[in-house]
Amino acid sequence: MFFFENRQIVTPGDLLAEGDYIAGNNTYKEGFRIYASRLGLVEYEGRTVQVVALNSVYIPSPGDQVIGKIEDLNINMWTVDINSPYKAILRVSDALNKPFRQQKDDLSSFLDIGDLILAKVVAFDRTIDPILTIKEPGLGKITQGQIVRVSPAKIPRIIGRKASMINMLKRETECKITVGQNGIILISGPSPENERLAILAIEKIAQEAHTSGLTDRIAEMIRREKSARL
Amino acid sequence: MSGKIRLIDENGLRVDGRRPDELRPIKMEVGVLSNADGSAYIEQGKSKILAAVYGPREVHPRHLALPDRALLRCRYHMAPFSVEERKPPAPSRREIELSKVIKEALEPAIFLEKFPRTSIDIFIEVLQADGGTRCAGTTVAALALADAGIPMRDLVVACAAGKVDGVLVLDLNDIEDKEGEADVPVAYMPNLGLVSLLQMDGLLTINEFKQALNLAIEGCKQIYRLQKEALKAKYLAIKEEVETCLQ
Structure with missing residues (x-):
């Protein structure tokens, strides 16, 4: 049994599900009950219940x-x-x-x-x-480029599903974007103007990470900014 | 004990016009400090408290680090201007004690074992004090911890109950605390139904104590709803803004 809708905001201690489910990221299990352990968006996928955190520190993992x-x-x-x-x-x-x-x-x-x-x-x-x-x-x-810092919890959103967000950013801003899993992003582009645009977009993604339809909105914002500057 | 001041009037109302089982008006906000990893602010009646959380981060000095879990440190401090007569800024006996008490009230809620060799530091700054600051301090500190993205079993809420002029009351203010007969602060984890702080100052019969405890827990549950709203408000505001922009 689920107690929330998909992608609803939950707070630590919220009872997310009761029954034979698997406790995913940012949740913990006590008996047959799964609770949230972080502030974030709940996701029910099959038998797994997980919370996508809105803020967290970077904990290293081999391969990152x-x-x-x-x-x-x-x-x-x-x-x-x-x-x-x-x-x-x-x-x-x-x-x-x-x-x-x-x-x-x-x-x-x-x-x-x-x-x-x-x-x-x-x-x-x-x-x-x-x-x-x-x-x-x-x-x-690293010898050139600009650095942007975001919360490490927002990195998956910046990369997007199957890298859709990051590929769109690279295409639209013509910048080379290197994402560190620890929340530090390197941007180097053909001109400072392009780099500034990429930074603006990344900061907007980080701020609005918990909203839907973000990729399209960011793409639109970049195009609007580009035409305004030409 | 309360010979000079009447704390309950003929209508059964308290000095600030509240019913015995009524909380003071509460306002909470999350994410008020940009330099901290997590922060929160609370106004409970005339009490105003700010909390900041840093961490998990490296422990300084290094030798304090624990090999199997994070070190939780807490500083409860009252600003010199927080009370009527200037309070010296150095930590007093009372502040050191409250720091320990609040730390121990929050400790069971945090998954400290997930961050060995690190420290989580909580700073609670009382800007204006009007009673109930240990409880309000615990409530904001829990909010700041959640804002910092620290994994927790549950939020912690605290609220006091007590006895003034022979009546059991909820959420005592400064006069009621000082002139009243008893004060029972309780910290509570509402989803798990566990009490993590329970103190008593003054005199109560066993029966009165049980009633006061239940009253305080009911108060905690009310504050918990506000606490959750405050946590979500930070993100829902952005979400609503985006949605109105789309329309």
Whole structure:
């Protein structure tokens, strides 16, 4: 038995369903009852009951692409701020393709404090801090573009179902948009005007993430803004 | 005890004109501070309280971190201008105690074990005090926690009941608290039906205590409805705006 309609806003502690159902994201089960554990939109899909959170922190997960900032460097590793409660670690062996000689080479000549990197989470669990790698094509130091920050809970909405939203944004604004799962987005486009348009659109998506028909509305907004500026 | 002031008049109404089982007017708002991860504001009668939540975030100092769950820290503080006579800004004995009491009232509601080695920090700032601040403080703190997106078993609502001039009353204000015979603050998790804070100050018979507890729980349920509305209002306002734009 369900107690709400699909995509209705629920608050922590709301009884969502009673019976033989599976407790999805942001819910918890006690006996045969499923309750919400976060403020968000409830979704009933088959036997699964889940809540799409409206706000949350970023908890790293292996395989995630993230954008981080070098915070400190050690003898053989960097510590990276990835907008999460946990500090990430990037070891030299996960960053450089050539052998690293501790006596001769200087870590700060590769990545220095304050540098932004696009990286991938290799490992994380409750007991260890997340470990990153930049040894994959496309990853590494970020040299150009603009950064937008949104709540990590809004990232799935910015990407959209089967990447529909992000593809539309790229097409309409002609920008290269790199989304970090940790809520940091890199935008680089042919002109500052295009970048500004993309930032405006992303901020609007984040603000209106819980409304429906968003992709069409954003597309319309971009076209309107574009024609106004021409 | 209440020789000087009459707290219940001949019509059975209280000093501020309320019936014995009536709450003070309550106004709540969520997301009032942009620098905090979650925030909320409450006005309950003349009491005005602001709450901010940060976290889960890294623990400072590092040695306080717990290996299996998040560290919950809470600071209840009264602004120097919150009471009639200036209150020194340094935390007093009472504030330290209330910080602990509120922390322990919220703790069972939060899934702390989901964020090991981190801290969740709650700041409760009383801007104007007129009784019932520990309860109102707990209520706003729960709102701020939900706004910050921290997973919780249930919201926590708190409300006091007590006895003034021999009558059991709900949601005491400052005079009733000071001149009355008893005060029973209760924090409650309404969906789970669990009490997470129960104190008593003053004298009540066992029977009166049971009645006061039930009265306070009824008060909590009323406040809970307002609390839920306040949480949803932040998002429903945007939704309505979008929908009216479409039409």
